[in-house]
Amino acid sequence: MGTRDCNDICGESTPGIGEAGKTGEWRTERPIIDDKKCLPARAKKAACFQCWLHCPEAVISRTVPVRINYDYCKGCGVCSEVCPAGAIHMTPES
């Protein structure tokens, strides 16, 4: 079955998670959160969330503890740069 069945006339799609595939595969460096330094994790309550605010891919949760969705994180490193506690380190993907 070919793509003609989709009946699209130009490039179009419905917005949705994973619309461009698992973009986490593009990553060369993985951000890893050290919960011993992360402010919300240490305070055990909502705080800071600068990484959540700045993440251009919206893959960082606004939760305690903060979590990163590695399926779609492209490894840009913005979170690591903005973290005031120095809690996010970029480590090379093997």
Next chain:
Amino acid sequence: MPVSKRQKQEVRILDGNQAAALGAKLSRVQVIAAYPITPQTPVTEVLSEFVERGELKAEYVAVESEHSAMAVCTSASMVGARTFTATSAHGLAYMHEMLHWAAGARLPVVLACVNRAIGAPWNILNDQQDSISQRDTGWIQIYARNNQEIIDSLIQAYRIAEQVYVPVMVCYDGYVLSHQQMPVSIPVQAEVDRFLPVYKPHTVLDPSDPRNYNLVTLANPRANVEGQLCHGYMEIRQLLQEALEDSLETIVQTGRDFGEAFGRDYGKLFWQDRVRGAETVIVAMGSLAMEAMVAARILRDKGLKVGVLGLRVFRPFPAVAVAGALKKAEHIVVFDKNISYGAEGATCSEIKSALFGCGTKAVVKNFIAGLGGRDVKAKEIASAVESAIGADVPPGHHPTWLSQM
């Protein structure tokens, strides 16, 4: 429509630019975005006056460049507005990127191209290098021979574009037509309204049903979030090619319907003047086709069997129909107001390609004429044709220039 039911059309003396502006007005365009450039400038002036006086309910966007003009037209077309722009030469070249975008996004934008030479060196006069250089952008290209064809073709252009979702460029020769006055029958507004249905965009932008358009579309088809396999980049390009191939039929049908509605039949992809039975056929596009008809008369007076094929639709190229019309000719003499450097005139290549495999033994000779506004007189065409008859045209020959070098 029976002739008796047609309303009488007023005849006005108009230059080509006025005819183009009036054609856009009669088509009730809703968004106009244009940047003035010689010789197109009066089109923008006349249209802005229509809008200013309230005679045309349209948004006139005074943009800072032709690139922006086409960006405005594509965006407005995307949200369902009938859009118009006009340009020439360097302006069209500056639009190049967005011309691709309009076609790729399948937006029925209509553009009047007032054909002008491109620098270097600077030149403001007529040839067709500008629109020919946009040949491969995916736009339909229609060439007018006179001012009546400009206004009529513009109205037809909207119906064609909005039916096949491919943008249409209506091309006419700068100065030769743009600044030359001639009698033009003005289609009656009520009849244009009947002829042109309301524009329905192929997709509707609706915040309650959000969609992505023309995002990064990579090499291979991919399933969407609903699991439906969707086009990759290549399939979308193939659809555009199919749309242009299929548009030949729409162009002919629209031309026939226009004839029914307004009494001037355009149900043909090219014009023919005594091509049937002709031993020699002159091929030309735009106003040059009119001049070629005068040349053919001169040659017929000398006892030669000469016809003229005036190309009207250049993209999609009507190869099958052209081959059918030309296959019995012995000599085909193609005049081009453009040059594909290192090869030959663009229409000559099309003619040869169309004839390949149809069993013709015709000799095809190419002349490059009228570049940068160089006058092409009927008697010059006639003597060029005479020189071509019986002349040997070996494979790989170069075009002959009607220059003074």
